[in-house]
Amino acid sequence: MSQFDIRNLHARxxxxxxGRPTVETEITLQGGAVGRAIAPAxxxxxxxxxxxxxxxxKRLGGMDVSxxxxxxxTEIGPLLTGRDVRDQQGLDSAMIEQDxxxxxxxxxxxxxxxxxxxxxxxxxxxxxxxxxxxxxxxTGRQASIPLPEIQIFGGGAHAGRRVDxxxxxxxxxxxxxxxxxxxxxxxxxxxAGSLMARQGRRAGVADEGGWWPSxxxxxxxxxxxxxxxxxxxxxxxxxVVVSLDIAASEFGNxxxxxxxxxxxxxxxxxxxxxxxxxxxxYAIASIEDPLAEDDTAGMIEFTRRFGSRLQVIGDDxxxxxxxxxxxxAREGACNAVLIKVNQAGTVSESLxxxxxxxxxGYRCIVSAxxxxxxxxxxxxxxxxxxxxxxxxxxxTRSERMAKWNEVLRISEDPDAGKFVGGAPLGNAWQxxxx
Ligand SMILES: C=C(OP(=O)(O)O)C(=O)O
Ligand SMILES: [Mg+2]
Numbered sequence: 001m002s003q004f005d006i007r008n009l010h011a012r013x014x015x016x017x018x019g020r021p022t023v024e025t026e027i028t029l030q031g032g033a034v035g036r037a038i039a040p041a042x043x044x045x046x047x048x049x050x051x052x053x054x055x056x057x058k059r060l061g062g063m064d065v066s067x068x069x070x071x072x073x074t075e076i077g078p079l080l081t082g083r084d085v086r087d088q089q090g091l092d093s094a095m096i097e098q099d100x101x102x103x104x105x106x107x108x109x110x111x112x113x114x115x116x117x118x119x120x121x122x123x124x125x126x127x128x129x130x131x132x133x134x135x136x137x138x139t140g141r142q143a144s145i146p147l148p149e150i151q152i153f154g155g156g157a158h159a160g161r162r163v164d165x166x167x168x169x170x171x172x173x174x175x176x177x178x179x180x181x182x183x184x185x186x187x188x189x190x191x192a193g194s195l196m197a198r199q200g201r202r203a204g205v206a207d208e209g210g211w212w213p214s215x216x217x218x219x220x221x222x223x224x225x226x227x228x229x230x231x232x233x234x235x236x237x238x239x240v241v242v243s244l245d246i247a248a249s250e251f252g253n254x255x256x257x258x259x260x261x262x263x264x265x266x267x268x269x270x271x272x273x274x275x276x277x278x279x280x281x282y283a284i285a286s287i288e289d290p291l292a293e294d295d296t297a298g299m300i301e302f303t304r305r306f307g308s309r310l311q312v313i314g315d316d317x318x319x320x321x322x323x324x325x326x327x328x329a330r331e332g333a334c335n336a337v338l339i340k341v342n343q344a345g346t347v348s349e350s351l352x353x354x355x356x357x358x359x360x361g362y363r364c365i366v367s368a369x370x371x372x373x374x375x376x377x378x379x380x381x382x383x384x385x386x387x388x389x390x391x392x393x394x395x396t397r398s399e400r401m402a403k404w405n406e407v408l409r410i411s412e413d414p415d416a417g418k419f420v421g422g423a424p425l426g427n428a429w430q431x432x433x434x
Contacts, residue, residue, distance in 0.1 A: 003031025004084050004126050011072030011114065013065060016041055016371040017399040018207065020063045025072055025114040027122040029085055035122025039068075039110035040342055041371035043207065044157040044166060044247045046293055046316035048324070050345035053108025068108035075107060076115055085123045088138070092116050092348035109345045116346040117377050131377065132410055135384030139351060144417035145178045146382040146390040147171055147424055148404065149243050149286070149365065150185040152192045152225055153213045154206020156247050158370050162203065164259045165218050167245035168210065168225050169391070171285065173422030173429045174239030178411050181419075182404055184232070184240065189395045192228035199224075207370040208393030209400045217262050222282045229283075236283035241429060243286035246275070249316045252292040268298040272305065279310060285428040286311035288338065293317050299333035307335045311428045313365060320344040322356040329360035336363035339387065341378070354385060363424050365389040372399040379406035383416050388424035 008028040016022045016038075024038045041052055053068040079094055095115065099107040124134035136143040149171050153159075156166030170188050175181035193211055196202035201224070204212035215221045226236050234240045248271070251258055257271045258264070266274065268291060275290055287306075291298035293316040303312050314334035318324050320343040328334050337357050344350045357364050366382040368391065382390040390407065393400035410416050422429040 001030055002084065003029060003033070004086050004123070005030045006081050006083055006085055006122075009072065009077045009080055009115070011069045011111070013069055014038055014373065016373050017397065018371045020371060021060060021065045022371070022373065023065050023068050023072065023110045023114040025118040027085065027115070027118045029122055029126050031126055033122055033126035035085075035118045035120065035125055037114050037117030037121055037377055038373045038375040039114040040369035040373065040375070041110070042340070042342070042369045043371065044250050044316070046249070046319040046343065048103070048293070048321065049319040049343035050104040050109025050112065052110045053105065065110060068111040071107040071111040072115055076111065080115070085119050085126065088116070088120055088123070089348045091119050092346035095346065104345045109342055112345045113342040116348070117341065120347050121377070130410070131380035132384030132416060135381060136386070139385060141384070142386045142417060143383050143415065144386040144388065145407065145411045145419040146366070146388055147173060147420055147422070148178065148181050148185065148407075149389060149391040150189070151206070151208045151210035151394040152189055152228060153221055154208050154210040155213065155221070156250050158208055159206035159212045161260065162213055163215055163218050163221050164251050164261050165221065165244060166247035166250065167208070167288070168221055169243040169245070170225075170229065170240055171243050171425070172240050173285070173425050175419070175421065177419045178407060182408070184234065186395055187232040188228050188234070188240065191231035192224065195224060195228055195231060205396050208368070209397035210394045215261070218259060219278075222278060226282060241285035241425070242283050244284060245288040245315065246290050247316065248289050249292040249294075253294055255295060255298070257292070268295055268301070272298065272302050275302070276305070279306065284310070285425055286313060288313035289315050289317055296331065296333060299328070300331055303333055303335060309427050311336050311363060311425055313338055315340075315367070320350055320353045322349070322352045325353055325356045325360065325362065329362065334362065336365060338365050338367045338391070339381075340367050340369060341381070342369060351385070354387070363388060365391050367391040368393060368400070368403065374399060374402050376403055376406040379403045379410065383407065383410050386417065388420050
């Protein structure tokens with residue numbers, strides 16, 4: 001028996017930032033080290049991502065997780081107890097095999113992700129190093145401090161569909177360091193808030209900490225974002241660029257798109273032309289899910305037209321899946337991938353997707369979900385795996401600030417590497433100037 005062997009594995013019900021139940025797994029090793037992690041939850045979910053196992057029925061809107069907790073306590077526990085926690089791949093494979101379904105619907109993606117992350121936390125604790133350092137060590141990847149992607153307004157499924165586009169964000173590739181990028185983003189967030197309040201368009205806070213807007217059109221949101229950047233004393237396209245998550249699967253399928261706020265219906269070509277105008281007018285350097293997850297031809301066409309000057313991210317489109325990424329790379333769809341551990345289901349599968357991304361020259365953006373907690377695993381992953389970018393949401397919600405603050409702490413360690421600044425955006429940053 002070694003200090004690294006799993007002595008006990010236990011799941012408990014905790015609550016996320018939307019006030020919904022979620023799974024926390026705690027793993028204790030023979031040597032006494034403890035690792036703990038909490039499953040996040042998406043609202044705009046890709047249809048091919050690992051499934052959150054929920055109870056259904058009437059209680060708690062069907063969102064309770066007692067089945068997922070039971071899966072950890074009665075199935076995963078006996079499976080993993082006694083095993084060496086440092087064998088992340090072996091632990092993850094055992095859970096995947098035991099689950100036996102394509103979307104992890106037997107044990108639940110929420111059960112798996114909490115356990116997989118808890119294991120790597122326990123391993124790092126047993127080694128006596130922070131998680132980011134452990135991740136860098138076991139993967140051989142160079143740690144670096146990521147470029148933050150910060151939400152200014154929320155929309156789509158994160159704000160009652162008050163605007164159709166989901167995330168209106170800024171990045172500060174021209175910042176000198178991470179701390180400055182957060183400070184400038186904070187100024188822009190505050191400027192946007194006061195502008196909107198003045199115009200009577202501030203209706204609260206969206207799920208990820210951006211403002212809950214009350215705009216008359218999607219373009220008005222973009223106009224206001226540009227005004228907020230300027231009010232904060234910045235010139236759009238210089239130090240600061242705009243980044244959008246269109247989350248197009250939320251309002252489009254079968255090659256048809258409907259922007260409810262704008263009372264506008266379009267086919268794929270119309271959607272691409274609309275985005276083309278926005279790209280030219282609004283200093284946009286990065287677009288996520290510009291077309292729906294079923295619109296392969298559209299994604300290929302969009303990437304062909306804009307991929308050399310824009311970061312084109314697949315989220316719902318790629319669901320942190322290495323096979324889908326390899327396929328997309330062969331077809332020429334997207335040039336970047338969002339990494340959400342709970343979309344894949346396990347740490348090992350997320351690492352595999354990052355490896356595939358590297359092989360195909362795709363950029364990686366480690367991302368939170370819209371339902372989050374105090375868990376800061378993704379802050380460590382973005383640094384330790386040298387992902388280059390981190391998307392977490394915004395100010396005014398502590399489950400978001402917990403991640404940004406954790407990166408601030410980590411960045412004090414010189415071994416955590418350099419702030420990558422604009423480098424991961426490449427041409428996208430250079431050419432975003434308006
Ligand atoms: C973070 C996102 O939202 P959700 O977690 O709801 O999928 C996203 O779409 O990028
Ligand atoms: Mg998205």
